[in-house]
Amino acid sequence: METITVQVGGLLLCLLAALKLLPSKSKGYILENKVVHARLLPVDSKHAFVYPTICLLVPLDALEKRELDLCGGVVFGYGGLWGRLTGLRPTPYLTTLKGTIRHKLEGVLSSHGFEKEDLDDAWMMTMPSFLGFEGINPLTVYFCYKPNGVFWLTVLESHVYILAVGKNEETPSKGFDHQWAFRRAFHVSPFNDRPSSAPPLPAVRVHLHLDNPADPASPGPLKLTALLKPESARPLSTVALLSTLARYPLGLLLAFPRILYNAYILHYQKRLDVFIRPEPKPPWGTTGRIGGVKWLPEGIFDAYARRRNEAFLSQRVEETNTTVRLVAGDPLLPEMVFTPCISEKNAEELIIRYTTPKFFSILFSAPSAKHALLMGSTSEALFTVSDEDIFLRVYRPLASSLPMGRRQRLRVYPIPSSISFVIPNQHPLDASGNKLVSYAILWVMQTMDDVESAIFRFLKARTVHDNEPWYREQWQRAGNASVKRVYELGSVRSLV
8 A cells, every 4th residue: 555644844833822822813814825746656647737726724713603704704704605705614524424613523533532622722724615616625634732732633634634743753854843654545646546923834745655565664656746835824804815815816716627637637648547536445443543534425326225225124124133233434424223123032133334325325226135245345345244144134035926127127237147146026125115216216326327437438538447436347347256256166056
């Protein structure tokens, strides 16, 4: 796995703690930054670009008390998206759970083994919304302080990494105050296979190193580097914000177009294939992790499939005398437990651990439990089960003398012939629910996948081989996995 080096510095970051203790000082800053990206490997794909950005550096406590609102929240305000020129709100930050930004930050710290009571305040460096538009925030940083004003943690987002001062630190490079190196566990780029009167200018630099086969403990060649360096800082005020926006009228809107433009160069001119963002790595069985996980939100189809699964399990656990636990990879999501009302002594337990809400869509769209297990677990590694036999018993096909219905025929449509499982006439999740709605959702899921795949072909976009995210390609990989399993086991009988 590749290595990330993060450097934080500029002026001493402890100045931020001192600044918040002085009433005469500004409670927020407007930063004008220079962002530098450079890709060094592979050599034929070298590419670098520099562009200006503007962002805010604000303390969370003052922000969420609305002490930073300008002109009654019209020029800058907290909590909403519309009816203001610029603003910040909790929804896009840290997690998909509801609550304030500080509440979310405390939850993230707790899930990583830190005591939230140790957090006095955090200064947040981020790009605000502009006229209701929330662009891509390339990097949000939280500088966390303890009640005694001591700089404690650096939290990087969007992929949450928590870097503790004095823990696993390296000697910082010149011009930086703190430096950490750690193994990469997040998606960096779609082309990578994850007291003073001076204003604060906290710079952040990130290096991505390849593995070093000769010495696994040290980083290998530098593959990619990125630097966010504030060039100036002005106290947050109505006049200062309006004048900054006048100088950079599109500064808050151009991040995504710039990313697309440079992605075009890397893909079509430098001939780098697109590496679709992978599902996050689960934390099961790990200790002392510092983060690096961006948990994907639940889509509308995933939510529908989850509700169908919940209704099914509520009844099936009674019939099978089995307790079923659904454990999400996201540590902030609660565990779902389905237990029979009257549990016998020989009751069994099934634990399903899933990294993404797509698990529910796979259960709903696969023709049978065996198909779901093959594609979602064996091939794509999106979920694991504690016992395959119990999983197949819980999700066994419903006994039916009726011919195969339209929904089941639709599920079978993308399955390659290399997968020779028996197709039941009725799906276990089809016992309840509106038939028309279920059919419509299955059809839309497949159609949207086909349309997206067609757009890629039309644009002559190339993905890394075996990284295609569409159902047909995923089922093809599952078919290859089933053939490999037959070969390894030496028997077709194990698949039927």
